[in-house]
Amino acid sequence: MAEIKRIVILTGAGISAESGIDTFRDAGGLWEQHRVEDVATPEGFARDPMLVQRFYDLRRAVMQEVEPNPAHHALARLEREFTGELLLVTQNVDDLHERAGANPLHMHGELLSALCAICETRHPWSGTLIDGPPCPTCQAEALRPDVVWFGEMPYQMDRIYRALANCDLFVSIGTSGAVYPAAGFVQEAKRHGAQTLELNLEPSEGSHWFDVSRHSKAGELVPEWVEEMLSE
C-alpha cells in the first residue's frame, strides 16, 4: 500500500452489532420490526409522532446499556496514533465511537441529541421525548430526535466531500451500502484516486467498487487492520 497520509473512514450499523445494537437490514434488524416509511421519514413522524418517538426512545435507552467493542476501540487507537490526517464519518446515531475515545462526524445525527422543530436549536438528550418535554430554549413542546430521516439532508456533507476528494485511502466498515449519499462515498474517493478498502461481515451492495474487501466480524477485522496501518 503506497504511503497513506490522509484516511477517510465510514462506519455503519455493523460496527456496533457486536456491542449488541441491532443493525437495520440483518435478520430481525430494526427495519424488519418497523416500516422505514413509518419511523424514519418526516412524513411518518407527522403521521404518528408517538410511534416514532417510542422507536427512538427505545434505541436511546438500549444504547446506554451496551459498551463499545474492540472495533470501536481500534478506531480510537488509530485516531490517537496515526500521524497523518483521519476523518471518521459514521452513519450510526449511537455514541459508541465517542465512548471508545474517538471523535466521529455523525452524518445522520445522534440519539443523544434533541432538535427543536420550532427554533431549530439542538440539546444534549439522554432521556425520553415521548412526553413532549419543552424545548430548553423556546419552551415549545416540539422536540424531535436529532437524526437525519429519509428525504432529509445529511449533516456536514461539504466537509465530507472535501475529505473524500483529498484522501489517499477510503475505508468502509460495517455498512450495507444501501443508503445514499453514504453509499456513494467509495465512488467519490475512487474518482479522486484513493485506494478503497471494505471491512464487512459479507460483501455489501457496493463491494465491487472496492480495491480490497475483507469479510468477517468488525471486532476481528478492524483491530487487525489498525495494527497493519500503524506498523507500516
Ligand code: BV8
Ligand atoms: C438524501 C438515521 C437528499 C436514522 C438513516 C434512489 C436512489 C438513490 C437514493 C435514493 C433513492 N430514493 C431515495 C433516495 C435517497 C435516500 C436513500 O438512499 N434511500 C435508499 C433506501 C435507496 N437517502 C436519503 O433520503 C438521505 N438523504 O438523500 O437527501 C436531499 C437533497 C436535497 C435536499 C434534501 C435532501 C438520508 C438517508 C439517511 C436516513 N437515515 N439513519 C436512524 O438511525 O434511525 S439510514 C440508516 O440506514 C443508517 O444511518 C445507514 O445510513 C443506513 C444503512 O444502514 P447500515 O449502517 O449500512 O446498516 P445495515 O443494517 O443496512 O447494514 C449493516 C451491515 O453491517 C451489513 O452489510 C452487515 O453485513 C454488516 N454487519 C453486520 N454485523 C457485522 C457486520 N459487519 C461487520 N461486523 C459485524 N459484526
